[in-house]
Amino acid sequence: MEEGVLHDKVAMATVVYACAKVGAMNKAQLVHDYISGKNFSLDVFLGTAMIDMYAKRGSVESAREIFDMMRFKNVVSWSAMIAAYGYHGHGREALEFFQMMLNCGILSNHITFVSLLYACSHAGLVDEGRRIFSCMWEYYSVKPDVKHYTCMVDLLGRAGRLDEALELIDKMTIEKDARLWSALLGACRIHGNIELAERAAVSLLELEPDNPGHYILLSNIYAKAGRWEAVAKMRELVVHRRLKKIPGWTWIEVNDKIHQFGVGDTSHPHTREIHRMLQVLSKKLDLAGYVPDTNFVLHDVDEELKEEMLYTHSEKLAITFGLISTSEGTPIRITKNLRVCRDCHSKLVSSIVQREIVVRDANRFHHFKEGACSCADYW
Structure with missing residues (x-):
């Protein structure tokens, strides 16, 4: 814009996707206003990008408004809207939308079924x-690929049907990839199945021996079970192979600026104010009956230190900064690069501070409001 270059739809769609990627909510609104001001038509390319942007900024309602404004939609547009419902845990709405798509004569493709x-x-x-899954090929002529199998393993695994998930994997006639085994390993972490976790980890480490995430996930499963010797062996392997763990970060946008926090972060200019507010919140949470879930501090340390470590998780720091730097009653929106832990998923904060808190983690969105979460504790 400073160089006076005229924008086209391709440029605007690229900027829209960039906003979606980093969760830049304020920038997203500015981009939308610019697109509207320049009277860009919402064709399939730009419209679908904006659906994705609003879905990933935490507003599935706005995504639906964009979809309804589009004069022409193809299977990609419909699939993007189904995916938007999926990000926010609106499974029933996604299924209803799929039926609407069929009623409009739009033929589904493999992306549609991944989203579903x-x-x-x-x-x-x-x-x-x-x-x-069972009728994809028979009724819609879409042959399941490894992405569909991965979704099914995730679906069954989250529900605790680990044996059924493993049976599905064993019956596969197509090549298995790392994401498939990672879905099974993630389910084992949820349900504490160490034996099956070790089997999944063996396959994962054969496929991606240099991915530190697999070692860390198995290490976390051992830690949750209190098997500290096994934890130490996993961490020794990470060090021996010179692998670097991906750090957990949480971002919050305030006054058009992105603020980044890591666990135990003290680098922010407002660190003192953040920790003073944390102490206030801590006392209010204790009075409300909050009990820290120290099972999710994956270190062999005493309980008091575990509780202290929980209070400095990156998402807690970001939310607290949001509380001290934004107006009362306004929603707080944060983005996290890892899955939110169960302790940070505590719903009490939203009722204590009387704010809606929207968390976008590596898997989905969580909308905390009046002491409840949109995921109904299923994530």
Whole structure:
């Protein structure tokens, strides 16, 4: 804009996707206003990008408004809207939208079914997901690929049907990839199945021996079970192979600026104010009956230190900064690069501070409001 270069739809769609990627909510609104001011038509390319942007900024309602404004939609547009419902755990709405798509004569493709199965997985719709998976080829001529199998393993695994998930993997006639085994390993972490976790980890480490995430996830499973010797061996392997763990970060946008926090972060200019507010919140949470879940501090240390470590998780720091730097009553929106832990998923904060808190983690969105979460504790 400073150089006076005229923008086209391709340029604007690229900027829109960039906003979606980093969760830049304020920038996203500015881009939308610019697009509207320049009277860009919402064709399939730009419109679908904006659906994705609003879905990933935490507003599935705005995504639907964009979809309804588009004069022409193709299978990609419909699939993007189904995926938007899936991000936010609205599995039933995703299924209803799929039926609308069929009623409009739009033929579904493999992306549509990935989005549908993903939505079922994050809403706990096991029977519906199984039915969709079983009729993909017979009724819609879409042959399941490894992405669809991965969604099914995730769906079954989250629901605790680990044996059924393993049976599905064993029956596969197509090549298995790392994401498939990672879905199974993630389910083992949720349900504490160490034996199956070790089997999944063996396959993962054969496929991606240099991915530190696999070692860390197995290490975390051992830690949760209190098997500290096994934890030490996993960490020794990481050090021996010179692998670097991906650090957990949380971002929050305030006054058009992105603020980044890591666990135990003291580098922010407002660190003192953040920690003073944390102490205030801590006392209010204790009075409300909050009990820190120290099972999710994956270190062999005493309980008091574990509780202290929990209070300095990156998402807690970001939310607290949001509380001291934004107006009362306004929603707080944060983005995290890893899955939110169960302790940070505590719903009490939203009722204590009387704010809606929207968390976008590596898997999905969580909308905390008046002491409840949109995921209904299923994620």
